[in-house]
Each structure stands twice: as C-alpha cells, then as structure tokens.
Amino acid sequence: MRFTHETLPQRVRFATGEAAAAVTEEAELLGIRRAMVIASPRGAELARAVTSGIGVAVLHDGVREHVPVEVADAARAVAAEHDVDGLVCVGGGSATGLAKAVALTSGLPVLAVPTTYAGSEATDVWGLTREGAKTTGIDARVLPRSVVYDADLTVDLPVSLSVTSGLNALAHAVDGLWAPRADPINAALAGEGARALATALPAVVDAPRDATAREQVFYGTYLASVAFASSGSGLHHKICHVLGGRYDLPHAATHAVVLPHVLALNAPHAPEAERRLAAALGASSAVAGLADLYHRLDAPRSLRELGLREAQLAEAAAAILPAVPPSNPATVSRSVLLDLLRAAWGA
Known part of the structure; x- marks a missing residue:
C-alpha cells in the first residue's frame, strides 16, 4: 500500500446524559473563562442549560443556515466586543458553522456540542455564503478542539x-x-x-x-x-x-x-x-x-x-x-x- 493519511487532533467525548458536566470539564481543559455561546434562537434555552457550569460572556443566537458572510461578520464583532476567550456552539451544523467562521479569523478554540447529526464538529472545513455562492475551505483553526456528544440532547429532534x-x-x-x-x-x-x-x-x-x-x-x-x-x-x-x-x-x-x-x-x-x-x-x-x-x-x-x-x-x-x-x-x-x-x- 502507498498512501499518506492525516488524522486531525481533536478530543471527543461521548457522555449521554452528562452534557453540562462534560462541557464544564472540557472548557476547563481548554482554558475557557469567558465563553461566547453560539446557538439558534430555538436552541438558546438548551444552550444555557448545557453551559450553566462555565463562565459565559455572551450568548449569541444570530445563526443562519449556510453562514452568510454578513452573519459571520456580525458574530465576529460580538466576539471582539465581549473579549471572549473561547467559543461553545450548541446545536446543528449552522451553529457549528458560525463558530467556525469566528474561529477562522480569531483563532479562538471551539468546543462543540452537537444536537443533530450534521458532522461539521469533526471536520476542519468551513463554509461561507456570499451573494448566492458558497465558498468552502480547510483550516486547522476551525476544527473544534473538543466535542461533547450527548444523545439525550437529540431525543426531541423530530x-x-x-x-x-x-x-x-x-x-x-x-x-x-x-x-x-x-x-x-x-x-x-x-x-x-x-x-x-x-x-x-x-x-x-x-x-x-x-x-x-x-x-x-x-x-x-x-x-x-x-x-x-x-x-x-x-x-x-x-x-x-x-x-x-x-x-x-x-x-x-x-x-x-x-x-x-x-x-x-x-x-x-x-x-x-x-x-x-x-x-x-x-x-x-x-x-x-x-x-x-x-x-x-x-x-x-x-x-x-x-x-x-x-x-x-x-x-x-x-x-x-x-x-x-x-x-x-x-x-x-x-x-x-x-x-x-x-x-x-x-x-
């Protein structure tokens, strides 16, 4: 066999029923003290519960599918305004994608808590949409450092x-x-x-x-x-x-x-x-x-x-x-x- 394989560096934690405790421990390991929590408006209440044990500087719910550049720019401004030191995204691929957009320009660590099966949390791929054209790229900065999988967070997913x-x-x-x-x-x-x-x-x-x-x-x-x-x-x-x-x-x-x-x-x-x-x-x-x-x-x-x-x-x-x-x-x-x-x- 002749091939070259690269495995991405990431900590993954399966913790069904223990999301809040796991997020607290993972944030501590990442040194996150002033988190920007990213979730959709519908997922904001769940995000607050999951991040109840960490220091949260701001909860940002300006999430949109396909991450339009104006949405990314707004989130980046919020991160800078609140002087956050880490990103915690709770939700599906759109929430993860927005966290990645902020990490792409800031280098802030991402802790991902998926509530769907989008899979974006396990990749170093980012995507932004401008005027109907979606651009994707690869960058180590957007790969979540930690992922917490709690199946209990998905039981209400239709x-x-x-x-x-x-x-x-x-x-x-x-x-x-x-x-x-x-x-x-x-x-x-x-x-x-x-x-x-x-x-x-x-x-x-x-x-x-x-x-x-x-x-x-x-x-x-x-x-x-x-x-x-x-x-x-x-x-x-x-x-x-x-x-x-x-x-x-x-x-x-x-x-x-x-x-x-x-x-x-x-x-x-x-x-x-x-x-x-x-x-x-x-x-x-x-x-x-x-x-x-x-x-x-x-x-x-x-x-x-x-x-x-x-x-x-x-x-x-x-x-x-x-x-x-x-x-x-x-x-x-x-x-x-x-x-x-x-x-x-x-x-």
Whole structure:
C-alpha cells in the first residue's frame, strides 16, 4: 500500500446524559473563562442549560443556515466586543458553522456540542455564503478542539429532521470512499460509520426517544465525518454546496435527496467502494441497499419538493461543473450533471 493519511487532533467525548458536566470539564481543559455561546434562537434555552457550569460572556443566537458572510461578520464583532476567550456552539451544523467562521479569523478554540447529526464538529472545513455562492475551505483553526456528544440532547429532534440529518451523515461516509484523498483508513472509518447509521436510523424512526439508538447515530456520524475530513469533498458535496448556497435549499434534506443519484453514477466505476458500502448496508448492492434504507426511513426524494425550480437545473449544472473533482470515479460532464439533477428533481 502507498498512501499518506492525516488524522486531525481533536478530543471527543461521548457522555449521554452528562452534557453540562462534560462541557464544564472540557472548557476547563481548554482554558475557557469567558465563553461566547453560539446557538439558534430555538436552541438558546438548551444552550444555557448545557453551559450553566462555565463562565459565559455572551450568548449569541444570530445563526443562519449556510453562514452568510454578513452573519459571520456580525458574530465576529460580538466576539471582539465581549473579549471572549473561547467559543461553545450548541446545536446543528449552522451553529457549528458560525463558530467556525469566528474561529477562522480569531483563532479562538471551539468546543462543540452537537444536537443533530450534521458532522461539521469533526471536520476542519468551513463554509461561507456570499451573494448566492458558497465558498468552502480547510483550516486547522476551525476544527473544534473538543466535542461533547450527548444523545439525550437529540431525543426531541423530530423524526423527519433526524432522518435528513442522519442521511447527511451517511453522505459523508459515501464521499469518504472516493473523494480526492480517500485511502484505506478512510474507507474503514466510512464503512463502519455507514453500517452504524444504516442500523441505527431505522431504530430512531421506530423509537424516536431511544437514546441508545441515537447514541449509535452519533457514533456513525463521527466516524463518517472523520473519514470525510481526511478524504476531502467528493462530487456529492460539491453538488450540494452549489445547490445550498445558490438556491438556499435546506442543507440536510438536499444531501439526502442527492445522495442516491451520486451513488448510482459512481458505484459502477468504484467496485471496491461499492462492495464495502453494500456490506455496510447489508445488501447485495450499494444502490439497492440505499434504496431499501430510504424506503424504510421515508426519506425525501426530490429537489422539486425542496423548492428548486426545473428552470434552474441547467444553471446549477453549469455552476457545479468547475468544482467536480478530477478523481471522481465516473467521468462527469455538464450533460451528466444535468441528467443527475433532472433525476433528483423529479424523483
């Protein structure tokens, strides 16, 4: 074997039912005395409870999906005004993304407490949206130093959001199998992450308040995100970044809708990855296994339902094409992208 693998430095703590105590201890280890707590308005009460044992200088709830630059600039100004020495984000990918935007320019340490399965907490990837264009990058400053996973914080997450968020996590695993820096270690992490997600998500649908099942979703989410962070963004994420940033589509649901179509395109050209994913899904083929999982989860199926207009498909294909990784298993042209988007739009 010949490959180079990089593992990101991060402390991860699974502490179901113990989020507040764990956050107190992790903040102490990071030397955070004047925290800027970042959460959505809906998650502010939970954030206050989770951070009750630490010094909080300000709670900032100016969170928006896809992190528009003006939202990032406002949060950076708040951090400077209150002279904070650390960031604690409590919530989904949007809260984590905003904390990353502040860390990108300040270098402040981030302590992440996820309440969805977005997976952003395990990556050094940041994203900002300006005038309909989403820009992403990699920077060590945005990687949360500590992550606290408490499955109890997700038991009230509605089933529909649990499904789309969990499939977003599964997309990290799938991309991790053939993204530009994919390697055998990433493949092992992605395979186990996919297996855990495919097993646990149906259990969450059956018993939404089962913390044990949700803990397994967090486990799969973390493994998939670590694989994704190391392997880089594949075709799936390039497509979803354009759709989300340009058309303001819901992040997790967009990932859920697009994933089966990218898998169908790439699987015939990546037999080893296909076999690993099929095994993780417990199926004879990855495509069939994913279809069965989507049926079991009653997952969203079309971009049309998410608000994308048919007249926008050609423009979207043209915008995605320059971002397609040259190493993608299948050859991708504008017409291939347009066919894929049409299928996802009308599925």
